[in-house]
Amino acid sequence: MINSSAGDRPAIEVRGLRVSRGGRPVLHGLDLTVPRGSVTGLLGPSGCGKTTLLRAVVGVQRTEGGEVSVLGLPAGSAALRSRVGYVTQSPSVYGDLTVAQNLRYFARVLGAPQDDPARVVAEVGLDGREHDLVARLSGGQRARVSLAAALLGTPELLVLDEPTVGLDPLLRQELWALFHRLAAAGTTFLVSSHVMDEAARCTRLLLMRDGRLLAEDSPQGLLERTGAVDVEDAFLALVGEAAR
Numbered sequence: 465m466i467n468s469s470a471g472d473r474p475a476i477e478v479r480g481l482r483v484s485r486g487g488r489p490v491l492h493g494l495d496l497t498v499p500r501g502s503v504t505g506l507l508g509p510s511g512c513g514k515t516t517l518l519r520a521v522v523g524v525q526r527t528e529g530g531e532v533s534v535l536g537l538p539a540g541s542a543a544l545r546s547r548v549g550y551v552t553q554s555p556s557v558y559g560d561l562t563v564a565q566n567l568r569y570f571a572r573v574l575g576a577p578q579d580d581p582a583r584v585v586a587e588v589g590l591d592g593r594e595h596d597l598v599a600r601l602s603g604g605q606r607a608r609v610s611l612a613a614a615l616l617g618t619p620e621l622l623v624l625d626e627p628t629v630g631l632d633p634l635l636r637q638e639l640w641a642l643f644h645r646l647a648a649a650g651t652t653f654l655v656s657s658h659v660m661d662e663a664a665r666c667t668r669l670l671l672m673r674d675g676r677l678l679a680e681d682s683p684q685g686l687l688e689r690t691g692a693v694d695v696e697d698a699f700l701a702l703v704g705e706a707a708r
């Protein structure tokens with residue numbers, strides 16, 4: 465049983481999490497924590513179970529065992545709805561509405577402040593595109609509209625599934641800078657990626673492979689522990705260690 469008061473708890477605590485999908489075990493008893501105010505990267509190869517873990521954190525994944533606690537409450541609790549933002553891999557905004565119409569709609573659903581749409585448009589760098597239909601935007605722009613929608617209401621935890629896929633390097637850099645700015649103000653980020661070079665941008669890393677956690681550490685701590693030159697190298701060293 466995970467206990468102690470909500471305020472001093474990590475943003476996310478996972479204990480013994482087991483999940484099967486399509487009749488096959490996908491997560492094999494994961495234990496991990498995500499500290500509040502961190503920018504935690506969830507890294508691992510395609511198919512290792514990153515999305516499944518994120519779905520369990522936001523409470524939309526059927527689980528077979530273990531516990532997932534988010535901001536001191538069981539994952540998926542109704543009280544977490546406005547406190548946790550989730551951006552899936554496929555854009556979750558309406559193509560036949562403009563950027564501004566989408567954001568006004570989601571702001572109303574969430575009960576976010578009236579001026580929030582303008583704030584989040586600026587944060588994701590979409591100024592000037594407010595009146596464009598989402599269907600006419602590029603893939604990267606559409607992804608940023610989804611991110612903007614998740615920022616409405618200033619949630620305490622943002623769970624982002626590969627938010628930088630398909631974005632140009634400059635935009636990727638800007639988005640990571642945004643994550644760090646918001647984290648400095650207290651927001652927690654859990655961001656998945658299968659691109660190891662994004663690891664250096666995180667304050668903390670969860671390295672996953674085949675539904676198991678290989679490491680939970682800071683980028684620096686990981687390199688020191690494995691003697692590796694970069695996170696990709698550290699990942700390979702840990703895979704080798706696990707196989708021995």
Ligand SMILES: Nc1ncnc2c1ncn2[C@@H]1O[C@H](COP(=O)(O)OP(=O)(O)OP(=O)(O)O)[C@@H](O)[C@H]1O
Nearest residue numbers: 485486490508509510511512513514515516517658
């Ligand atoms: N709807 C589903 N039904 C059955 N199996 C699924 C389903 N979705 C995912 N899986 C399986 O669960 C495993 C983990 O998938 P998951 O999407 O969590 O991986 P991932 O690490 O997020 O991959 P990627 O980086 O490619 O998004 C994979 O073996 C996948 O085939």
